Amino acid sequence: MIITKPRDWARITGNLESVGARRVFLMGCGQCATVAHTGGEKELEATAAQLAAEGYTVTGWTVGDVTCHLNGTKLDARKHREEIDSADAVLVLACGAGVQTTAEAIGKPVFPGLESLFLGTVVRNGVFEERCQTCGDCVLGETAGICPVTTCPKGLLNGPCGGMWDGMCEVLSDRECTHVRIRRRLTEQGRAGAGTLAPKDFSTALKPGSVNIRDRVTARQKPSSEGPPGRKGTR
Numbered sequence: 001m002i003i004t005k006p007r008d009w010a011r012i013t014g015n016l017e018s019v020g021a022r023r024v025f026l027m028g029c030g031q032c033a034t035v036a037h038t039g040g041e042k043e044l045e046a047t048a049a050q051l052a053a054e055g056y057t058v059t060g061w062t063v064g065d066v067t068c069h070l071n072g073t074k075l076d077a078r079k080h081r082e083e084i085d086s087a088d089a090v091l092v093l094a095c096g097a098g099v100q101t102t103a104e105a106i107g108k109p110v111f112p113g114l115e116s117l118f119l120g121t122v123v124r125n126g127v128f129e130e131r132c133q134t135c136g137d138c139v140l141g142e143t144a145g146i147c148p149v150t151t152c153p154k155g156l157l158n159g160p161c162g163g164m165w166d167g168m169c170e171v172l173s174d175r176e177c178t179h180v181r182i183r184r185r186l187t188e189q190g191r192a193g194a195g196t197l198a199p200k201d202f203s204t205a206l207k208p209g210s211v212n213i214r215d216r217v218t219a220r221q222k223p224s225s226e227g228p229p230g231r232k233g234t235r
Contacts, residue, residue, distance in 0.1 A: 001032040002095040003120035003128045004039065007113055012091065013054070015111040021088035024051055025080070026061035026113075027073075027102055029094035034063065035122065038114050039093030047093065047113065059087040067098030074105040084108060136204030139197055144185035149200070152178040157197040 016024065026044050033039025041063055048058040060083030064076045077084060084090065090106055092099045093113040103110040118130035133150045139157065140147060149155050153171035160179045163170025167180045186192055 001035055001120055001122065001128075002097070003117045003130070004033055004036055004095055004114040005117060006038060007115050009050070012111065012113055016056070016089055016091070019089055019109045021109065022055070023057045023059050023086060023088045025059050025084050025087035025090045025108075027067060027076075027090055027092045027094065027098075028061065028063035029067035029098050030063050030065045031067075033067075033094045033098070033114065036128065037126065039063070039067075043093055047091070051091075059083045064094075064098075067092065067094040068101050070101050070104060073098075073101050077102075077105050133205075134209075135200075136209070137201045142197055143182045144189060144191065146178060146182045146185065148178050148182065148197075155200075157200060 026047060028034070028039040028041070028044045030040070033043075034041075037043065044061045044063060048061060051058055060080055062076055062080050064073055066072055084106060087108060089109040089111060090102060091111055091113045092102045094102070095114065096112065096116045099110060099112045119132050119134055120128035121131045123129055131147055131150055133147075135149055139149070148157055153169065154161055156179070160177050161170060164177045164180070167176055169175045169177045183192075
């Protein structure tokens with residue numbers, strides 16, 4: 001999930017003031033931002049109260065199912081058309097993808113209410129850790145499910161750096177070295193002889209990324225002209 005944190009309030013009001021907005025509509029997200037306690041119903045209610053205390057009028061608010069889903073956000077906007085039309089700007093409590101999706105779906109000035117931090121793992125309620133950089137060249141199959149690209153502060157693939165001491169990370173001295181963890185888990189799984197990782201292919205992480213699976217899904221769903229297996233030549 002995308003981990004977010006509240007944006008500096010002065011930056012939020014500065015954005016609103018830049019377009020002379022006094023009437024604001026709020027948009028949250030029912031997925032990542034709700035789980036991170038940054039863009040769910042409670043957070044939108046608190047933001048609405050804070051805006052009202054500073055003289056803004058909140059015309060309404062909604063928590064979309066998945067704010068980064070363009071068609072879903074467009075549908076949600078249509079349901080709240082009057083409230084959005086009466087607003088000067090829209091404040092989005094979601095990740096950057098949700099902000100951009102809302103900006104595409106709504107013709108009003110749209111501003112972020114959160115800062116997007118990282119793609120995170122939910123360790124437990126309210127505790128998140130970055131464990132993946134969505135690099136497009138996954139090595140987890142060779143590293144026992146531990147990502148050295150992300151969890152090693154230096155992003156090293158070929159083992160511990162010279163600063164590792166007594167199994168502990170040089171940079172994050174209170175944490176065990178990622179490569180020590182990888183080697184131990186591989187050994188526990190009987191895979192101690194795993195080979196050295198190949199150099200990182202940074203071309204897979206070129207931005208902006210784009211994936212279109214519609215043609216593949218259509219081909220998979222297209223009925224076969226031969227009919228079901230075992231029926232050929234029967235009446």
